[in-house]
Amino acid sequence: MADKWSARDPLSVHRIDVEDAAGVRLIAFDRPEVRNAFDAAMYAAVTEALAGALEDGATRVAVLTGRGPAFTSGQDLNEMAIIASGGGGPGAGRGFRDLLDVVVGFDKPLLAAVHGVGMGLGFTLLGHVDLVLVDEDTRLRAPFAELGVPPEAASSLLLPERMGWQRAAAALLASEWIDAEEAVRSGLALRVCSAGTVVTETMELAGRIASFAPHATREIKRLMLAARRPDVIAARAREESAFAALFADPGTNPGSQLTAGLER
Amino acid sequence: MADKWSARDPLSVHRIDVEDAAGVRLIAFDRPEVRNAFDAAMYAAVTEALAGALEDGATRVAVLTGRGPAFTSGQDLNEMAIIASGGGGPGAGRGFRDLLDVVVGFDKPLLAAVHGVGMGLGFTLLGHVDLVLVDEDTRLRAPFAELGVPPEAASSLLLPERMGWQRAAAALLASEWIDAEEAVRSGLALRVCSAGTVVTETMELAGRIASFAPHATREIKRLMLAARRPDVIAARAREESAFAALFADPGTNPGSQLTAGLER
Amino acid sequence: MADKWSARDPLSVHRIDVEDAAGVRLIAFDRPEVRNAFDAAMYAAVTEALAGALEDGATRVAVLTGRGPAFTSGQDLNEMAIIASGGGGPGAGRGFRDLLDVVVGFDKPLLAAVHGVGMGLGFTLLGHVDLVLVDEDTRLRAPFAELGVPPEAASSLLLPERMGWQRAAAALLASEWIDAEEAVRSGLALRVCSAGTVVTETMELAGRIASFAPHATREIKRLMLAARRPDVIAARAREESAFAALFADPGTNPGSQLTAGLER
Numbered sequence: 001m002a003d004k005w006s007a008r009d010p011l012s013v014h015r016i017d018v019e020d021a022a023g024v025r026l027i028a029f030d031r032p033e034v035r036n037a038f039d040a041a042m043y044a045a046v047t048e049a050l051a052g053a054l055e056d057g058a059t060r061v062a063v064l065t066g067r068g069p070a071f072t073s074g075q076d077l078n079e080m081a082i083i084a085s086g087g088g089g090p091g092a093g094r095g096f097r098d099l100l101d102v103v104v105g106f107d108k109p110l111l112a113a114v115h116g117v118g119m120g121l122g123f124t125l126l127g128h129v130d131l132v133l134v135d136e137d138t139r140l141r142a143p144f145a146e147l148g149v150p151p152e153a154a155s156s157l158l159l160p161e162r163m164g165w166q167r168a169a170a171a172l173l174a175s176e177w178i179d180a181e182e183a184v185r186s187g188l189a190l191r192v193c194s195a196g197t198v199v200t201e202t203m204e205l206a207g208r209i210a211s212f213a214p215h216a217t218r219e220i221k222r223l224m225l226a227a228r229r230p231d232v233i234a235a236r237a238r239e240e241s242a243f244a245a246l247f248a249d250p251g252t253n254p255g256s257q258l259t260a261g262l263e264r
Numbered sequence: 265m266a267d268k269w270s271a272r273d274p275l276s277v278h279r280i281d282v283e284d285a286a287g288v289r290l291i292a293f294d295r296p297e298v299r300n301a302f303d304a305a306m307y308a309a310v311t312e313a314l315a316g317a318l319e320d321g322a323t324r325v326a327v328l329t330g331r332g333p334a335f336t337s338g339q340d341l342n343e344m345a346i347i348a349s350g351g352g353g354p355g356a357g358r359g360f361r362d363l364l365d366v367v368v369g370f371d372k373p374l375l376a377a378v379h380g381v382g383m384g385l386g387f388t389l390l391g392h393v394d395l396v397l398v399d400e401d402t403r404l405r406a407p408f409a410e411l412g413v414p415p416e417a418a419s420s421l422l423l424p425e426r427m428g429w430q431r432a433a434a435a436l437l438a439s440e441w442i443d444a445e446e447a448v449r450s451g452l453a454l455r456v457c458s459a460g461t462v463v464t465e466t467m468e469l470a471g472r473i474a475s476f477a478p479h480a481t482r483e484i485k486r487l488m489l490a491a492r493r494p495d496v497i498a499a500r501a502r503e504e505s506a507f508a509a510l511f512a513d514p515g516t517n518p519g520s521q522l523t524a525g526l527e528r
Numbered sequence: 529m530a531d532k533w534s535a536r537d538p539l540s541v542h543r544i545d546v547e548d549a550a551g552v553r554l555i556a557f558d559r560p561e562v563r564n565a566f567d568a569a570m571y572a573a574v575t576e577a578l579a580g581a582l583e584d585g586a587t588r589v590a591v592l593t594g595r596g597p598a599f600t601s602g603q604d605l606n607e608m609a610i611i612a613s614g615g616g617g618p619g620a621g622r623g624f625r626d627l628l629d630v631v632v633g634f635d636k637p638l639l640a641a642v643h644g645v646g647m648g649l650g651f652t653l654l655g656h657v658d659l660v661l662v663d664e665d666t667r668l669r670a671p672f673a674e675l676g677v678p679p680e681a682a683s684s685l686l687l688p689e690r691m692g693w694q695r696a697a698a699a700l701l702a703s704e705w706i707d708a709e710e711a712v713r714s715g716l717a718l719r720v721c722s723a724g725t726v727v728t729e730t731m732e733l734a735g736r737i738a739s740f741a742p743h744a745t746r747e748i749k750r751l752m753l754a755a756r757r758p759d760v761i762a763a764r765a766r767e768e769s770a771f772a773a774l775f776a777d778p779g780t781n782p783g784s785q786l787t788a789g790l791e792r
C-alpha cells in the first residue's frame with residue numbers, strides 16, 4: 001500500500017471537508033488556493049470519502065462541491081507534467097483510476113453543487129453524477145484537444161450520451177467553454193441556481209432523496225447504473241489504452257504542452 | 265389459461281373503449297372513477313387490444329388515451345397491496361408483464377394522447393410510445409422512491425435514454441412531478457397541445473402516419489425497436505429480479521407504505 | 529472495378545468542389561441544377577474526397593456543404609427508380625454503401641455547413657457528422673414513410689440517439705419537416721447561423737479544431753466513434769436487409785411511388 005498514491009501519505013494532507021447529516025454526506029473539495037486541483041492527496045481523500053459513503057449504512061446520498069470560487073480545475077498540471085516526464089513513480093495515475101473506480105460503481109444517489117470553473121475532471125466527473133445543480137456563474141471546459149491528450153473518465157462515451165453528440169463534440173474536439181444555461185439545455189445539469197444558492201438547493205434535493213427508503217433509492221440507482229456500466233467500463237479501457245500509447249510515444253507525449261499550459 | 269390474470273375473467277369487465285377507423289385503433293382507458301387505474305382486468309383489456317392491433321392487417325397505428333380527467337394513475341394500489349401481502353394467487357403480477365410483453369414488441373407506430381395525471385405506469389409506459397402528445401394540464405410522476413419499490417417497465421433504462429440522465433434521476437430518485445413543458449423539453453413528449461385538443465391532434469398525426477404504406481411504417485418502427493430491444497429486455501429482467509427480491513424480504517416489502525399511500 | 533458504380537466512369541464527371549487549406553478539407557456538393565442530388569458519380573466523388581481526407585496527413589478536419597440553394601436532396605430519384613425496376617446492373621446501390629463505409633469509419637472530425645433543403649441522405653448523413661451548423665433557412669426531411677421504403681444510413685439508430693425518440697419518430701414515421709430551430713433544439717445540430725454565414729462560421733470552427741494537435745483530435749473522434757460503431761454497423765445491416773427484402777417483393781417495391789414522387 002505504501003506506493004499506492006505515490007511515496008507520500010496522501011491522507012495526512014488536508015484536501016476536503018466531509019460533513020454528514022441526516023443521511024447526506026457532503027464532500028467539499030477544499031484546496032481553493034489552486035482552484036481545488038486534484039493532486040494525489042485529493043484523489044485519495046475523495047476516493048476514501050466516497051467509499052466510506054457506500055460502506056456507511058447511515059449515508060444515503062452523497063454530494064460533491066468545491067470551496068472557494070471554483071468547483072475544481074481538475075488534474076493538478078504540475079503533477080501531470082511530472083508523470084508525463086516519467087517522474088511519477090510506480091503509483092503515478094493510480095489516484096485518478098482509484099477515484100474513477102469508486103465513482104463508476106457508486107450505487108447510491110450522487111449529486112453535485114457546481115459553481116465557478118470546472119475544468120478537465122471538474123467537467124468529466126459530472127458525467128457520472130445523477131443530479132448536477134449549477135450556479136449561474138458555472139463555466140465548464142474539457143481542454144483535452146488543446147493539451148493534446150485523449151478524453152478521460154469515460155467522457156468519450158458519457159458526454160455524447162448526456163449532452164448529445166453535437167455539444168459533446170464541441171466540448172471535446174473544440175475545447176469550447178460551456179456556461180450554466182448550456183449545461184442545463186444540453187442535459188448535463190438539472191437546473192441553474194441563482195448566485196450563491198447552489199449548495200443550499202442541492203442539499204435540499206439530497207435531503208428529499210434521503211427521506212425515502214434507502215433500499216429503494218439505492219436499488220433505483222443500481223438499476224440505472226446497470227444499464228450503462230459495461231459500456232462505461234469499456235470506454236474507460238479504450239481511453240486508458242489511448243492515454244498510455246500517447247505517453248509512450250515521444251512524438252505525442254504532452255509534457256511540453258502541459259508545461260506551456262502551466263505558464264499561461 | 266384460467267389463472268392467467270387471476271381467478272376472475274378480467275375480459276368480462278368494462279375497462280377500455282376501442283375505436284377503429286381509417287387504419288387507426290384508439291384504445292381509451294375507461295375507468296375514470298379510479299383515474300383509470302390498472303387492475304387485472306385493465307391489464308388484460310389493454311393487452312388484448314394492442315395484440316389485436318398487431319394481428320389486424322387493417323390497423324396501421326395504435327393510440328392510447330384516458331377517459332375523464334386522468335391519463336392513468338398506474339397500478340391499482342389496492343390490488344398491489346394484496347399482491348404485496350401474498351394474497352394475489354399464482355397469476356399475481358402477470359397482467360403487468362403480459363402488457364409489457366406486447367408493448368415492448370409493438371412493431372407498429374404507437375402514439376399517446378396524454379392529459380391530466382400519469383402516475384407510475386401512466387408515466388413509464390410513455391418510455392415505449394413513439395409519439396407522445398401532452399395536454400398543457402399533464403402532470404407525470406414515478407412514485408417508486410416514495411413507495412419504496414424499484415422502477416418498472418424498463419424505466420431504469422428508458423427514462424435516462426428518453427429524458428436524459430438528470431431529469432430521469434429527478435423523476436426516479438426524487439419522485440419529482442413533471443409538467444407538460446418539462447415533458448417536451450426533456451424529450452419524453454413531442455409537443456404540448458392547448459387545453460382539450462390533445463386527442464384531436466394525436467388522431468391527426470396518427471391519421472397522417474396511417475396514410476403511408478403500412479409495410480414501410482411497420483418496418484421503420486421495427487428497425488427503430490431492433491436497435492433498443494435487447495437492452496430493454498435486459499433492463500426488464502433486472503427490474504423484475506429486484507422487485508422479486510424486495511417482496512421476498514420482510515424488511516423491504518412495500519406493503520405498509522402502499523397501505524399508507526392509499527390513505528393519503 | 530469497371531462495374532463498381534455502374535458502367536460509366538463516375539469520377540470523370542464534375543460533382544463536387546474540394547478545397548484544402550490550413551488542415552481543413554472543404555467538400556462542396558456542386559450539382560445545384562438538381563439540388564445536389566446523389567447519383568453514382570456524386571457518391572463516388574464524395575467517397576473519394578473523404579477517403580483522401582483520411583489518408584492525407586495534412587488534413588485534420590473535413591467539412592461538407594452544398595453549392596446553390598440546397599444542401600442536398602439526397603438520392604437521385606431517377607437513378608433509384610432505375611434500381612427499383614431492376615435496371616441498375618450489378619453495381620447498383622454500391623455507391624451509397626461505399627460512401628457510408630467511409631462516413632461510418634471517418635475518424636477525423638467531420639463538420640457540416642447546412643443551408644436550405646436536406647432530404648433523405650441530406651438529413652440522415654447528419655447523424656454521422658460531429659458538428660452540424662445550420663443556416664436559418666434549413667429544412668430537413670426523411671421521406672421514407674411517404675416513399676414506402678425503410679430508413680437508411682443507420683438512421684433507425686442514429687436519429688433516435690441524436691434527436692431523441694420522439695422527434696426521430698416524427699421524422700421517420702410521419703415524414704415531418706424539421707426546421708433550423710428544431711434541428712438545434714432536438715440535438716441534431718449545434719447552432720443556427722444567421723442567413724449567409726453558415727459556411728464562414730463552420731470553417732472558423734473547423735479551423736479552431738485544426739489548430740490543435742492532430743493526433744489528439746483524431747484520437748478523441750476515434751474514441752467517440754468506438755463507443756457507437758458496433759451498434760451503427762448492426763443498424764446498417766438490419767436496414768440493408770430490410771431494403772433488399774422490400775425490393776425483392778413486388779408488393780412492396782417502391783418503384784411506382786418513386787415515379788409518382790418524381791412527377792410531383
